[in-house]
Amino acid sequence: MAMLSRRRFLAAGIAATAIPLFGRTATAQTPDGFRVITLRPGEALLRGGDRPATPIWGYDGVVPGPTIRVRRGGEVKVRVVNRLAQPTAVHWHGLRLDNRMDGVPHLTQAPIAPDASFDYRFTAPDAGTFWYHPHWHAGEQLDRGLYGLLIVDEERPVEVDQDVALLLDDWRLDQSGRIHESFGNMHDAAMAGRYGNHLTANGLSNVEIPVVTNERIRLRLVNVANARVMPVRIAGHTATAVAIDGQPAEPFLLDRARVVLTPGGRCDVFVDAALASGATADILVDTGRQEVAVARLVYAAGAPKRAAPLGPVRALPPNPLPERMDFIGALKLDVPLEGGMMGMMRGAGMDPGRFWAIGGRTGDAHSGPPLFSVKRGRTVMLTMKNDTRFPHGMHVHGHHFRVLDALDDGWKPWWNDTVLILADRTARIAFVADNPGKWMLHCHMLEHQDAGMATWFEVT
Numbered sequence: 001m002a003m004l005s006r007r008r009f010l011a012a013g014i015a016a017t018a019i020p021l022f023g024r025t026a027t028a029q030t031p032d033g034f035r036v037i038t039l040r041p042g043e044a045l046l047r048g049g050d051r052p053a054t055p056i057w058g059y060d061g062v063v064p065g066p067t068i069r070v071r072r073g074g075e076v077k078v079r080v081v082n083r084l085a086q087p088t089a090v091h092w093h094g095l096r097l098d099n100r101m102d103g104v105p106h107l108t109q110a111p112i113a114p115d116a117s118f119d120y121r122f123t124a125p126d127a128g129t130f131w132y133h134p135h136w137h138a139g140e141q142l143d144r145g146l147y148g149l150l151i152v153d154e155e156r157p158v159e160v161d162q163d164v165a166l167l168l169d170d171w172r173l174d175q176s177g178r179i180h181e182s183f184g185n186m187h188d189a190a191m192a193g194r195y196g197n198h199l200t201a202n203g204l205s206n207v208e209i210p211v212v213t214n215e216r217i218r219l220r221l222v223n224v225a226n227a228r229v230m231p232v233r234i235a236g237h238t239a240t241a242v243a244i245d246g247q248p249a250e251p252f253l254l255d256r257a258r259v260v261l262t263p264g265g266r267c268d269v270f271v272d273a274a275l276a277s278g279a280t281a282d283i284l285v286d287t288g289r290q291e292v293a294v295a296r297l298v299y300a301a302g303a304p305k306r307a308a309p310l311g312p313v314r315a316l317p318p319n320p321l322p323e324r325m326d327f328i329g330a331l332k333l334d335v336p337l338e339g340g341m342m343g344m345m346r347g348a349g350m351d352p353g354r355f356w357a358i359g360g361r362t363g364d365a366h367s368g369p370p371l372f373s374v375k376r377g378r379t380v381m382l383t384m385k386n387d388t389r390f391p392h393g394m395h396v397h398g399h400h401f402r403v404l405d406a407l408d409d410g411w412k413p414w415w416n417d418t419v420l421i422l423a424d425r426t427a428r429i430a431f432v433a434d435n436p437g438k439w440m441l442h443c444h445m446l447e448h449q450d451a452g453m454a455t456w457f458e459v460t
């Protein structure tokens with residue numbers, strides 16, 4: 001910890017690369033080049049500047065935490081200091097990284113005790129939109145505000161005029177604006193998970209994104225909510241998806257400029273600002289009852305950026321993913337998702353507080369043997385049948401996968417690290433297990449994860 005007292009503060013250089021909406025990039029750095037990020041309580045104006053602030057837990061005491069930005073192939077070096085009263089660990093969601101840095105307590109590292117620290121150091125193999133969050137009592141720690149953005153830049157700048165990220169969250173606040181202390185309750189755990197009553201983007205009630213006519217904006221949408229599935233729509237514009245879950249996709253026009261994000265999921269879209277100066281357009285999350293504006297594009301007065309919008313969207317440069325899969329020699333496994341209220345607790349419920357089962361057992365990240373063990377380089381095909389009354393967003397650590405079509409072994413023209421599986425549906429996924437180590441497979445509805453829908457596999 002001696003390093004901390006000698007922290008130095010970096011000057012303006014870093015701020016210039018920050019996303020406009022994130023003024024609060026981390027500034028503390030150790031002499032050996034680790035960015036210091038401290039978990040501590042803080043306050044956030046979740047409901048706007050005119051309402052009392054909400055006590056939160058944040059990386060550096062703010063929500064979202066500092067944005068970490070590195071170029072593809074570059075190294076991320078972060079010293080995480082825990083000033084909370086409970087242990088933690090940091091998981092780098094979507095990163096195909098060194099297993100020792102994956103941040104799963106007891107599986108890949110010891111928990112970071114109160115007042116202890118841990119140095120994370122890894123190479124970022126893929127350009128794209130990623131994020132970080134705890135993997136210890138995730139339901140509570142994320143919900144209180146512990147999450148941040150990790151952007152890995154393409155080697156050559158992408159042709160956009162603005163690069164804006166929106167971390168979309170769903171808070172359960174009481175009358176006074178405090179976070180409801182109803183953590184770990186059986187209703188959330190056995191049903192849909194912890195849904196809130198207040199939506200934010202980047203910890204704010206209504207983010208304004210200043211735009212100029214005819215500019216192209218890259219919008220990085222991230223669902224960081226505990227459990228809420230978020231249909232997100234950009235009003236009055238067309239939007240082209242260019243990346244899913246951090247990985248480049250064949251660009252495609254989103255139907256009605258709308259995309260459904262499961263907790264943990266991301267979508268990068270290009271939006272051409274086609275309205276006239278003075279116009280505004282909402283970015284909305286559909287709660288099922290209504291669409292709630294969480295951000296809006298605000299057209300500046302003055303001349304357009306250029307005479308006409310930029311031409312067709314080109315695909316982002318590819319990342320070095322293991323594309324070649326061997327379906328014949330693949331390890332094939334049925335991984336049923338069971339349990340929950342109204343699901344008769346099939347396969348679950350033997351353990352108090354464990355309402356869900358995955359692959360026939362109710363578990364967590366570290367106890368018991370792996371669900372499967374596979375030799376490095378082998379293709380894995382998992383059939384996940386959702387035998388419950390609730391949707392699940394299933395997340396694989398350390399790998400991106402293809403979602404196979406229901407009819408044949410063709411796949412969707414994108415990669416996922418988290419896939420939404422609705423009630424009574426089945427998802428078949430395939431990936432090359434090319435990253436040695438112990439990796440989690442779990443539901444990203446965090447109350448489900450904490451209540452048994454979590455397991456792990458090993459790549460040897």
Ligand code: C2O
Nearest residue numbers: 091093264395440
């Ligand atoms: Cu974002 Cu294991 O999770």
Ligand code: CU
Nearest residue numbers: 392443445448
């Ligand atoms: Cu779930």
